Structure formats: structure tokens, C-alpha cells
Amino acid sequence: MNDRPTRIPQYQYLYESLRQQIIRGDFKSGDLLPSEKDLQNQFRLTQPTIRQALGLLVQDGYIRKHQGKGSIVQPLPIGLGVMSIVGRLANTANASRTERMTTAILTKPKLHTFPDDFLFTPTEDDTKAGFYFLERLRAVEEEPVFFEKIILPNRYLPGFSRQRLENRSLFDLLRTKYGLLVKGGEQKVLAVAADGDLARLLSVPIGNPVLRLDKRLDTNRPDFSFYSSLYARTDRYILHGRF
Amino acid sequence: MNDRPTRIPQYQYLYESLRQQIIRGDFKSGDLLPSEKDLQNQFRLTQPTIRQALGLLVQDGYIRKHQGKGSIVQPLPIGLGVMSIVGRLANTANASRTERMTTAILTKPKLHTFPDDFLFTPTEDDTKAGFYFLERLRAVEEEPVFFEKIILPNRYLPGFSRQRLENRSLFDLLRTKYGLLVKGGEQKVLAVAADGDLARLLSVPIGNPVLRLDKRLDTNRPDFSFYSSLYARTDRYILHGRF
DNA sequence: TGCAACAACTTATTATAATAAGTTTCAGAT
DNA sequence: ATCTGAAACTTATTATAATAAGTTGTTGCA
Numbered sequence: 396m397n398d399r400p401t402r403i404p405q406y407q408y409l410y411e412s413l414r415q416q417i418i419r420g421d422f423k424s425g426d427l428l429p430s431e432k433d434l435q436n437q438f439r440l441t442q443p444t445i446r447q448a449l450g451l452l453v454q455d456g457y458i459r460k461h462q463g464k465g466s467i468v469q470p471l472p473i474g475l476g477v478m479s480i481v482g483r484l485a486n487t488a489n490a491s492r493t494e495r496m497t498t499a500i501l502t503k504p505k506l507h508t509f510p511d512d513f514l515f516t517p518t519e520d521d522t523k524a525g526f527y528f529l530e531r532l533r534a535v536e537e538e539p540v541f542f543e544k545i546i547l548p549n550r551y552l553p554g555f556s557r558q559r560l561e562n563r564s565l566f567d568l569l570r571t572k573y574g575l576l577v578k579g580g581e582q583k584v585l586a587v588a589a590d591g592d593l594a595r596l597l598s599v600p601i602g603n604p605v606l607r608l609d610k611r612l613d614t615n616r617p618d619f620s621f622y623s624s625l626y627a628r629t630d631r632y633i634l635h636g637r638f
Numbered sequence: 639m640n641d642r643p644t645r646i647p648q649y650q651y652l653y654e655s656l657r658q659q660i661i662r663g664d665f666k667s668g669d670l671l672p673s674e675k676d677l678q679n680q681f682r683l684t685q686p687t688i689r690q691a692l693g694l695l696v697q698d699g700y701i702r703k704h705q706g707k708g709s710i711v712q713p714l715p716i717g718l719g720v721m722s723i724v725g726r727l728a729n730t731a732n733a734s735r736t737e738r739m740t741t742a743i744l745t746k747p748k749l750h751t752f753p754d755d756f757l758f759t760p761t762e763d764d765t766k767a768g769f770y771f772l773e774r775l776r777a778v779e780e781e782p783v784f785f786e787k788i789i790l791p792n793r794y795l796p797g798f799s800r801q802r803l804e805n806r807s808l809f810d811l812l813r814t815k816y817g818l819l820v821k822g823g824e825q826k827v828l829a830v831a832a833d834g835d836l837a838r839l840l841s842v843p844i845g846n847p848v849l850r851l852d853k854r855l856d857t858n859r860p861d862f863s864f865y866s867s868l869y870a871r872t873d874r875y876i877l878h879g880r881f
Numbered sequence: 882t883g884c885a886a887c888a889a890c891t892t893a894t895t896a897t898a899a900t901a902a903g904t905t906t907c908a909g910a911t
Numbered sequence: 912a913t914c915t916g917a918a919a920c921t922t923a924t925t926a927t928a929a930t931a932a933g934t935t936g937t938t939g940c941a
Contacts, residue, residue: 404923404924404925405924405925406924406925430890430891430892431891431892432890432891440925440926441925441926441927441928442892442926442927442928443686443924443925443926443927444924444925444926446892446893447924447925449892453822456822456824459821459822459856459860460892460893461858461860461891461892461933461934462891462892462893462932462933462934463890463891463892463893463932463933463934463935464860464891464892464933464934464935465890465891465892465934466892467860514876578702579696579699579702579880579881580880580881581699581878581879581880581881582878582879582880582881583876583877583878584827584849584872584876584877584878584879585849585872585873585876585877586829586830586847586848586849586850586870586872587829587847587872588846588847602845603831603847604829604830604831604846604847604848605829605847606827606828606829606849607829610881613702615704617702617704617707617710627829629827629828629829629830630828633757633826633827633828634826634827634828635824635825635826635827636824636825636827636881637822637823637824637825638822638823638824638825638853638879647893647894647895648894648895649894649895673920673921673922674921674922675920675921683895683896684895684896684897684898685896685897685898685922686894686895686896686897687894687895687896689922689923690894690895692922703922703923704903704904704921704922705902705903705904705921705922705923706902706903706904706905706920706921706922706923707903707904707905707920707921707922708904708920708921708922709922
């Protein structure tokens with residue numbers, strides 16, 4: 396019905412449109428969003444489509460819905476939203492606040508077997524194909540905040556080891572070069588004491604508590620998941636998420 | 639269309655029905671669920687309703703859907719699923735595996751001001767009304783696993799301090815007695831070193847890394863949220879979740 | 882004044898229908 | 912034997928429609 400590039404579904408367009416209005420402050424915390432009926436008229440869409448978009452806003456914590464009342468705008472997350480445990484759009488949603496964040500690649504991608512201290516088990520097919528392994532250190536204002544190991548199965552990724560990752564998000568690379576989108580996954584979190592290597596990387600005393608967050612990231616390809624093991628200083632930057 | 643008590647929506651009934659089949663093993667990891675068309679015929683429901691139920695199964699990680707292919711059953715989470723960071727039905731879904739888990743109330747509910755080391759800020763109205771404060775210690779096989787402080791606004795909760803909480807889930811009490819359902823919330827997670835009190839409670843050496851998980855839990859009442867601050871030993875039981 | 886009942890709003894659930902788009906399979910051509 | 916492409920299947924998107932159910936405000940009665 397629109398002359399926009401019909402690539403993007405209407406409900407996603409509406410979601411993004413409302414989300415921007417909330418972020419810009421057009422709707423403030425505590426406000427009621429226009430009713431579903433109003434949104435129908437305004438955007439020339441029907442109720443199911445409207446509700447699909449509002450459902451996404453609920454999932455991401457921007458609004459809460461109450462039957463008979465309306466959609467209540469929630470306060471925006473405070474603080475530096477750098478690290479999000481959950482959240483469908485975590486990486487893109489927080490991109491605007493990562494200006495001062497730098498990423499250093501410590502290990503160029505190279506083939507490796509699956510690390511045995513990892514909290515997930517890869518599929519048999521993945522194990523046979525081997526894995527790319529890379530490490531990166533992220534810092535805010537020159538101060539190291541988290542250290543991450545990433546393990547990618549050596550499948551569907553021709554020429555991966557030749558890619559540059561310095562100033563490019565791994566997620567962007569996977570999306571633009573290989574058509575891979577992260578759709579969800581599983582995570583495990585625990586508190587560990589920093590050993591020598593980790594303490595040096597994160598500039599904390601040996602034995603200091605450090606947060607470890609292991610993830611399996613599932614993609615739009617049913618048989619392709621990859622893995623990440625993240626060690627974070629949480630004395631300054633806290634991980635947060637919704638549920 | 640059914641003679642079941644029409645209280646529960648069809649999509650929830652279907653969700654639970656399929657979930658049980660997956661848990662029982664009728665559908666195994668890697669299997670394809672019946673197509674949406676088949677489910678329509680089988681349950682006498684239409685596609686949107688089917689899809690709503692399948693959407694919940696995706697959210698909770700039981701299946702993954704792929705356009706043109708079908709709904710792929712995922713492996714059930716391994717290990718003791720006691721502690722879930724995220725998950726809409728975390729408390730009920732894991733109830734079956736908590737046989738050996740015990741809960742001790744360390745502090746009877748009493749009125750208090752909002753603790754200042756907490757990572758969330760309550761609303762102004764809540765602050766004026768004051769808060770109930772209670773502490774509990776959870777153990778598996780006599781071994782302490784996590785210690786939790788719970789803070790509830792002193793509103794809508796007549797007679798709360800007289801309630802017994804020993805062998806009863808707080809969530810059950812809130813639901814049955816006060817009609818309050820947890821619908822979602824926000825969480826912040828960090829690694830801390832155990833101080834004297836905490837080390838004693840969790841039976842770990844002072845200075846050991848401990849995971850701290852603070853939550854704001856939103857309920858079906860728009861103006862009622864409560865708070866939890868949880869300290870967990872993660873050397874033995876890891877927190878996990880989906881995103 | 883106080884309260885009960887109702888009207889007018891809201892979101893929630895469900896059905897029906899049509900079309901788009903991705904994956905699999907297999908027949909047929911090369 | 913291998914590749915091409917169409918057919919048949921799948922899920923995804925969107926529209927239209929009707930009814931249920933929760934919330935708010937108002938009207939009018941006691």
C-alpha cells in the first residue's frame with residue numbers, strides 16, 4: 396500500500412517509527428500511546444498489524460500494555476547501555492551510545508578445535524568442520540571493559556580469515572557478507588575470579604570478581620550457530636536486560 | 639468451540655499442550671513439529687491462533703521456526719534448571735525440578751525504607767508508602783545456592799506481614815492472595831566479591847566471586863512493581879536464560 | 882453526598898481469507 | 912551424472928470482522 400521499499404514489513408516499520416518517537420521524547424515516560432484504533436487510522440493498517448508492532452515494543456521494554464487502558468510508555472534505560480544481556484536488537488539499538496567504545500582484535504581469526512572450558516557443546520557436524528577462533532578486547536575511554544572470545548563453525552564462511560574486523564562489527568560482517576542474522580540464543584552467566592591473563596587484559600588485580608557470560612547465538616540459518624564467551628568488569632559498567 | 643473451562647485462551651492451551659509433548663519426548667530434538675496447516679486441522683483452530691502458540695514456544699526456546707521448512711524442536715536445557723535469568727514462565731516451568739530445593743526465610747517481612755545500595759529506583763508513590771523487606775536463603779541438597787533480598791512496596795498488600803512464606807512460593811502468594819502476576823521486568827547483573835555476611839550465608843571464603851542479580855519485577859497492575867536482589871554461588875549452579 | 886449502574890472507551894482473543902516468500906523434491910533437459 | 916526449473920509444500924505478512932473483557936467516567940438514584 397506504500398511506496399516505501401516493500402522489503403521491510405509494515406509492522407517493523409511501525410515498530411521503528413514508534414520507537415524513534417519514544418527515544419526522541421515525543422512520547423514521555425508515563426504517557427499513553429495513541430490507542431490501537433487511532434494507530435489504525437493514522438497508519439492505514441489493521442489491528443493485528445498494529446498489535447504485532449506494539450508487541451515488539453513490549454518485548455523490548457519501551458511500553459507496557461494494559462487491557463482496557465492503553466499502552467503506557469516506560470522510562471528509557473538509564474546509564475550507558477553498552478552491554479545488554481538480552482534484547483532482540485541489542486547491538487543496533489545501542490549503537491548510538493557506543494561512540495567512545497573501541498574494539499581491538501587480539502587474535503586474527505584462525506582455525507582451532509572447540510575450547511573445552513566452554514559452557515556449550517557444538518553439534519557434531521560443526522565439530523567435524525572445525526572452528527574459527529578470535530579474541531577481542533573492548534574498551535570505553537581507553538579503559539578495558541570486556542574481553543570476548545568468539546568461536547565460529549568453519550561452514551558457510553568462505554574467506555572468513557581474510558576479513559578485517561578492526562573497525563567493523565562482526566555482526567555487520569556476517570550480515571552483509573554471508574547473509575547471517577542473529578535471531579536469538581541461549582546464555583549462561585557466572586561470577587569467576589580473574590586469573591593472571593584475564594587480570595592483565597582487563598587491568599584488574601588477580602582474583603578480582605569478573606562476570607563471565609557465555610552465549611550460543613542462533614542465526615537465520617537453522618544449522619548455523621556460533622558462540623561467544625565474554626568476560627566483563629562489572630565494577631563500572633553493568634550488564635542489563637529485560638525479561 | 640471446546641467444552642473446557644473457557645477461562646484459558648486457546649493459544650495458551652495449545653502452547654501448553656505442545657510444550658508437554660516436547661518435554662515428554664513425543665517430539666525429540668531435531669524433529670519437525672506438525673505444520674501449521676496440520677495443527678489447524680488437529681486442534682480446529684485457525685492459523686493466527688496456531689502461530690500465537692508457536693510464537694510462545696519460540697520465545698521460550700522449545701522450537702525454532704524457519705520459513706518454508708517448519709518448526710524445529712530444540713534440545714531441552716540440560717542440567718538443573720533451577721535458576722533462570724529470563725523466561726516468561728521461569729518459576730512454574732522449573733518447578734518440577736526443584737524437589738530438593740529448600741527455602742529458608744531469614745527475615746520476616748517488615749517495613750523498611752528502600753535500601754540505598756540497590757540498583758533500581760522506586761517510584762515516588764512507592765517511596766512515600768514504604769516497603770516490606772524480607773530475606774531468604776535457598777539451598778539445594780543442604781548446600782546454600784543463593785541468597786535473596788526482596789523489597790515490596792507497601793501498597794495493595796493488606797496483611798502481608800502476617801503471611802507465612804516458609805513452604806510457599808512468594809509468587810503463588812501474590813497471585814492467589816492479591817491477584818498479582820509478574821509479567822516482565824528489568825534486570826542488572828554483576829560480579830562482586832563476597833563480604834563477611836554474604837560469605838557466611840553462602841558458605842564461601844570471603845572475597846570469593848559471587849554473582850549479583852538485581853531485578854525489577856513488573857506485574858499486571860500497572861503501578862505495582864517490586865524488587866529483588868539475588869546473590870548466587872555460580873561455582874556449581876549456573877544461571878541461564880534465552881534471548 | 883455517596884454509590885450503583887451504565888455507556889463509552891480501551892486492549893484481547895479468535896476466525897476467515899488472500900497473498901508473499903522461503904525450502905524441498907523431483908521430473909526433465911543437457 | 913548433473914543441472915534447471917517448476918510444483919508442492921512450508922512459514923510470513925496483512926486485511927477484515929466479530930466478540931470478549933477490562934477500565935474509566937458519568938449519569939442518576941437514594
